[in-house]
Amino acid sequence: MPIRETPALTYHGCGLTRDLPDSFTIGGMITVVGGGFAGVECVWALAEAGIDVTLYEMRPVRSTEAHQTDLLSELVCSNSFKSQDPDTPAGLLKTEMKALGSLVIPTGEKHSVPGGSALAVDRNLYAQEITARIENHLHITLIREEFTPEQAEAILNRGETLVIATGPLTSSPLGAWLATQTESEHLYFYDAVAPTVDASTIDYEIVFAQSRYDKGGGDDYLNCPFNKEEYEAFITALLAADRVPLKEFEDPKYFEGCKPIEEIASKGRDSLRFGNFKPVGLRDPRTDRRPWAVLQLRPENREKTLYSLVACQTRMKWGVQKEVLQMIPGLQNAEFVRLGVMHRNTYVESPRVVTSFLEFKNRPGLFIAGQITGVEGYVESAAMGIYVGQQLVRRARELPMVEPPRHCAYGSLISHLQDPTEREFAPMNINWGLLPDPPENPKKKDERRALKLAAARSAFSAWVDELLGAPVG
Numbered sequence: 001m002p003i004r005e006t007p008a009l010t011y012h013g014c015g016l017t018r019d020l021p022d023s024f025t026i027g028g029m030i031t032v033v034g035g036g037f038a039g040v041e042c043v044w045a046l047a048e049a050g051i052d053v054t055l056y057e058m059r060p061v062r063s064t065e066a067h068q069t070d071l072l073s074e075l076v077c078s079n080s081f082k083s084q085d086p087d088t089p090a091g092l093l094k095t096e097m098k099a100l101g102s103l104v105i106p107t108g109e110k111h112s113v114p115g116g117s118a119l120a121v122d123r124n125l126y127a128q129e130i131t132a133r134i135e136n137h138l139h140i141t142l143i144r145e146e147f148t149p150e151q152a153e154a155i156l157n158r159g160e161t162l163v164i165a166t167g168p169l170t171s172s173p174l175g176a177w178l179a180t181q182t183e184s185e186h187l188y189f190y191d192a193v194a195p196t197v198d199a200s201t202i203d204y205e206i207v208f209a210q211s212r213y214d215k216g217g218g219d220d221y222l223n224c225p226f227n228k229e230e231y232e233a234f235i236t237a238l239l240a241a242d243r244v245p246l247k248e249f250e251d252p253k254y255f256e257g258c259k260p261i262e263e264i265a266s267k268g269r270d271s272l273r274f275g276n277f278k279p280v281g282l283r284d285p286r287t288d289r290r291p292w293a294v295l296q297l298r299p300e301n302r303e304k305t306l307y308s309l310v311a312c313q314t315r316m317k318w319g320v321q322k323e324v325l326q327m328i329p330g331l332q333n334a335e336f337v338r339l340g341v342m343h344r345n346t347y348v349e350s351p352r353v354v355t356s357f358l359e360f361k362n363r364p365g366l367f368i369a370g371q372i373t374g375v376e377g378y379v380e381s382a383a384m385g386i387y388v389g390q391q392l393v394r395r396a397r398e399l400p401m402v403e404p405p406r407h408c409a410y411g412s413l414i415s416h417l418q419d420p421t422e423r424e425f426a427p428m429n430i431n432w433g434l435l436p437d438p439p440e441n442p443k444k445k446d447e448r449r450a451l452k453l454a455a456a457r458s459a460f461s462a463w464v465d466e467l468l469g470a471p472v473g
């Protein structure tokens with residue numbers, strides 16, 4: 001293990017300034033692959049702690065299907081980092097990231113453009129500054145080449161640390177190698193995600209709990225019962241809704257196993273009623289009859305604060321998708337924490353494969369960060385980069401890694417990545433449903449959310465002190 005001496009450093013978090021001693025012990029070599037949102041945050045956390053780190057980025061030698069430039073942390077689509085209101089889950093996460101020493105969020109704030117309550121950024125100025133700060137950092141070596149499976153094996157066989165942060169468009173050879181590390185069925189190359197709702201916004205006067213023929217847990221599923229008129233109106237809206245076209249690089253054959261509901265409905269108005277929405281084995285307690293059709297909801301987490309719409313994959317455009325889905329009985333006021341998407345996306349089934357520190361259970365030294373872990377979005381991906389970086393700083397100092405408490409935004413994301421509930425594991429943004437319900441659980445949404453935020457803040461402040469504040473040297 002190489003030992004290095006480093007000069008005195010100052011750690012600048014959000015409102016936190018920590019002076020580090022003149023020198024401390026540094027562990028084995030660390031390599032991070034992917035100069036996207038997660039990769040830059042991960043190397044920044046390490047480098048700011050005085051730890052040498054190598055970052056591989058394949059652009060511009062080789063590009064992805066979505067990136068346009070050779071800049072690090074490039075925004076491939078929208079220029080929004082979502083809400084910066086600290087009283088929203090997205091704002092809460094940003095506050096936590098800044099306290100952990102984020103590079104992405106303060107740089108985004110510096111180059112913000114008007115975006116209402118959202119943090120919208122000038123994508124070029126933002127990415128140029130990130131690139132310059134990484135390129136010029138004393139402790140970061142940036143290598144512009146495609147990282148290969150052979151390099152990964154060599155690093156791990158030397159007992160060094162490797163962080164894969166290659167994102168949704170991971171290059172094919174590395175993706176194939178990663179699949180061999182996960183027993184392949186635990187790595188996905190495409191997303192066909194059904195929409196998910198916040199459980200507290202479901203109308204329980206209409207929706208009833210029952211498993212088909214009362215099998216299994218009896219009330220594992222919630223059922224949204226359609227009568228004939230409701231079903232017909234839903235099908236009409238579904239068939240009229242605009243759909244997202246497949247991108248050139250998205251091969252339709254991957255989606256054959258999970259046809260979108262609008263495509264099924266286009267084969268005949270009753271096809272959903274005889275297929276994905278069949279009402280057999282179910283009885284609506286309000287009418288004591290079998291409904292005309294039923295859409296089932298399945299819990300997405302242990303606490304049952306989130307439910308996904310079973311077999312409801314869709315390519316409807318997001319605006320109209322919400323309107324159509326709110327025509328489902330019981331979901332008229334539902335808040336969708338995730339809308340349906342079907343797109344190219346490389347991600348690991350984290351609950352089966354990695355520890356709560358995002359290290360492979362069966363390959364010590366191999367970590368993942370970013371969207372590949374099963375979070376979704378620029379900010380959440382960056383958050384996972386800082387997380388791995390800060391945990392590796394602790395490991396380098398021979399301190400135990402520390403798990404985030406369940407109640408804060410970090411704890412909620414890690415809980416999503418660790419929750420063993422049987423489900424179709426899919427990437428998720430931070431949202432109200434991921435933050436656990438308070439024990440009092442008041443009926444009023446605003447009161448419930450205020451308690452969630454208070455619990456998150458107090459839990460986070462204890463954790464951040466432990467994570468960053470332990471004595472070093």
Ligand SMILES: Cc1cc2nc3c(=O)[nH]c(=O)nc-3n(C[C@H](O)[C@H](O)[C@H](O)COP(=O)(O)OP(=O)(O)OC[C@H]3O[C@@H](n4cnc5c(N)ncnc54)[C@H](O)[C@@H]3O)c2cc1C
Nearest residue numbers: 034036037038058077078147166167171370371377378381
């Ligand atoms: C088409 C598309 C549109 C999107 N739109 C949005 C949006 O509007 N808003 C939003 O929040 N999120 C959006 N996302 C998701 C967003 O891109 C990701 O959440 C975020 O970029 C993930 O960060 P990351 O660091 O995990 O991966 P990335 O930011 O993608 O970074 C990964 C990096 O790894 C590099 N790389 C890949 N393979 C190798 C290799 N073998 N060797 C070296 N380097 C490699 C890539 O070039 C890339 O720079 C979109 C994704 C796609 C694909």
